[in-house]
Amino acid sequence: MLVTMKDFDVMKITNSGQCFRMNELEDGSFEVVHNKHYLNITPVGYDETTGLFSMEFDCDEAELDSVWKPYFDMETDYELMVSMVDEDDLFLSKAVDYGRGIRILNQDPWEMLISFIISQRKSIPAIKTSIERLSAMCGEVLKTKHGLRYAFPEPEKIAGLAEEQLKECGLGYRASYIAEAAKRVASGEFDVYGINKLPDEELRESLMSLKGVGKKVADCVMLFGYRRLDSFPVDVWIKRALDEKYPTGFPFEKYSGYGGIMQQYIFFYMRDTKTIWK
DNA sequence: TGCCAGGCTTCAC
DNA sequence: GTGAAGCATGGC
DSSP states (O other): OEEEEESOOHHHHHTSSSOSSEEEOTTSOEEEEETTEEEEEEEEEEETTTTEEEEEESSOHHHIIIIIHHHTTTTSOHHHHHHTSOTTOHHHHHHHHHHBTBOOOOOOHHHHHHHHHHHTTOOHHHHHHHHHHHHHHHSOEEEETTEEEEOOOOHHHHHTSOHHHHHTTTOGGGHHHHHHHHHHHHTTSSOTTGGGGSOHHHHHHHHHTSTTOOHHHHHHHHHHHSOOTTOOOOOHHHHHHHHHHOTTOOOGGGGTTTHHHHHHHHHHHHHHHTOOOO
């Protein structure tokens, strides 16, 4: 069905580094696997005067409403967020303009936890490869028009793998972290969904109690898996931006409630241009 | 081919 | 509490 809305640039979202299971296909369409769901999106057009993107979503209205509107955060007004940017902050203004069309996805907490444990000291293409291997190894098979795809494996599935199998996914030294996290979640000791009720600080502490989860990984899981929009993950790109552009500190208070969204614009801008802007 | 990747743990000091 | 070494492997 045809979907038309502002601030939905599927190409930028695919390349934004927040989700690892979204890909551009050879026919110019995009696919995404989310829980047991698969979606193909074909960009149709963009109207510069209205800022409206038109896309063909390969799903019915019920699935759009129940699955994809929440996933793509389609009820949030990003134009409003963008309008809140301090116009004297030339760097942030430029970053937001560059990344306009990115949205913060509402992804599965368990998948985010494992994905970002994998992410440490890996490039984004390498992260995607590992996650695909892991999913193909023990995730549910999804039959799609574009071939077989695999859902991200449940905790019990990963907990049931031998560490040797995990290493076949190219996880390296992270294999033991993932094995341990999966066992703690599968056993019920670590309630990866239940901790969503905790306030930010306690949620972060809880996540960091897992081996292989430091502050940066916890912040990514919080932002992309638990929708904690004040979470502001600082990786090498963000650190560079903060050091160069905000020597006296980033004005978090100005963007209270959605700082993580600003973080995502900055990350995309820094990484995509691969340039240090002075 | 060598370098680096959306960092973390461990261990000095 | 802070800083530096070591880490497995894939992608460019």
